[in-house]
Amino acid sequence: MVDALARLLAVGDMHLGLSPSGVPDLPSIDHDLLTPAAALANAVDLAIAEKVDGVLFAGDLVDSANARFEALRPLEDAIKRLRENGIRALAVVGNHDAQALPSLARTIEGLELVGEGGTWGSSVIEVAGEPAIEIIGWSFPTTHYSASPLVELLDAPLPKRGLPRIGLLHGDLDGSGKYAPFRRSELEAAALDGWLLGHIHRPSLATGKHNGEAPCGYLGSLVGLDGGESGDRGPWLVTVERGGGITCDQRVTAALRWEEISLQVAADTTPEDLGDLLMDETQRAAVALHERDLQPKALGLRITLVGTVHDDAALREWIANQNKWKNINRTVGETEVFIHKVSARLDLALDLQQLAKEGSPAGLLAQYILDLEREAEPRAALLAAARARLTPEVQQARWEAVRKERGFRDPLTDEALAERLRRTGMMALSALLGERQLVAGAGDLDVQEPNSAQEPDSRSAAEVTG
DSSP states (O other), X not given: OOOEEEXXXXXXXXOBTOOOSSOOOOTTSOGGGGSHHHHHHHHHHHHHHHTOSEEEEOSOSBSOGGGHHHHHHHHHHHHXXXXXXXXXXXXXXXXXXXXXXXXXXXXXXXXXXXXXXXXXXXXXXXXXXXXXXXXXXXXXXSSOBOSOTHHHHHHSOOOXXXXXXXXXXXXXXXXXXXXXXXXXXXXXXXXXXXXXXXXXXXXXXXXXXXXXXXXXXXXXXXXXXXXXXXSOOOOEEEEEETTSOEEEEEXXXXXXXXXXXXXXXXXXXXXXXXXXXXXXXXXXXXXXXXXXXXXXXXXXXXXXXXXXXXXXXXXXXXXXXXXXXXXXXXXXXXXXXXXXXXXXXXXXXXXXXXXXXXXXXXXXXXXXXXXXXXXXXXXXXXXHHHHHHHHHHHTSGGGHHHHTXXXXXXXXXXXXXXXXXXXXXXXXXXXXXXXHHHHHHHHXXXXXXXXXXXXXXXXXXXXXXX
């Protein structure tokens, strides 16, 4: 049995006042149960049931200053319940709630801010009347903050109290820009016993027991706010042991879940097959979660069709018509499953090696695609040319917000560029070959020359060819 010094519940970005987007009308579900406010109430239930000593909020509790009025009631109710059960509630301020949260903290009894005003601060959590663990935190003083907050902490460390110390910080790990960028090396230099981070909505904190190495990672959003926030979502139970180990255990409690699914299709798949394939996938995805003892109330699927097919154009046309799949919803157990998005990464069944022998545009394109699949100079040249063309656009200021989005991936890495070029090349090659088939088909038509002995055709050329 674990000899716990302190037990904490750590909560990532909540964005109270924001409702998840992309959820269709599901008559059997009260959509209020899918919101961050409902997820917060569930987290408080968990904190009380687990008898934790403190709840830590890693910033962005509130989505914006305008949302503070909508956030007041659920946050006030949550803090009141925690206070009535003897559970401390500590929070740092994030970039989204830099204006809202300090105001709410002055209104809500029991909501304690750590490091308010952009200066490092600390708070000690007691267990059974004795100091047990120290929380070190820093809060955004304004919506934007371009410097690393760790510089101040490293230059002027807080006095040590002889207690385990957990850092609570909202910002951009190994990033740059205006959202408190900091480096992993700075976190390590601070020599705390662990770091719980907010800002990035994809969880990265490692699950399990950490012995000798301080746990460090993002808690992730409490509930997926859109289809891009797929996978496990929920608060983290953090147990600090007397022997020095720290165990981090994510409790997957989100009532709304999103899943990214790659669906392999056979070469002879037709548009008529797709509806049944997608319907089968809704069943399979829900059952897979139920087997993990996860029972979300709503499950949104983002399905990507993958594989090599004989006719990708017809399949893509079917996918583009959202009416074909938008209403494929079903109930599996206690879970309402809906399809949020369908896309395709399909390859046309082609003999690239044979095509590349041609001196035609299609042959040249086939050769380029083959070059992308080889670690050689031609591949490097293609990637360099693509990067040179795309870099000025990617670096445009208007994409700054996109770069900070949840789950953003650098589009200029070799892997990302090669994949994009290959996919685009295959689509272009498919179009080229389709045009060639049309031209060949027209050449096969039995066109007769006019016969002077026949009656003249009074129709215009446009009417004949039309």
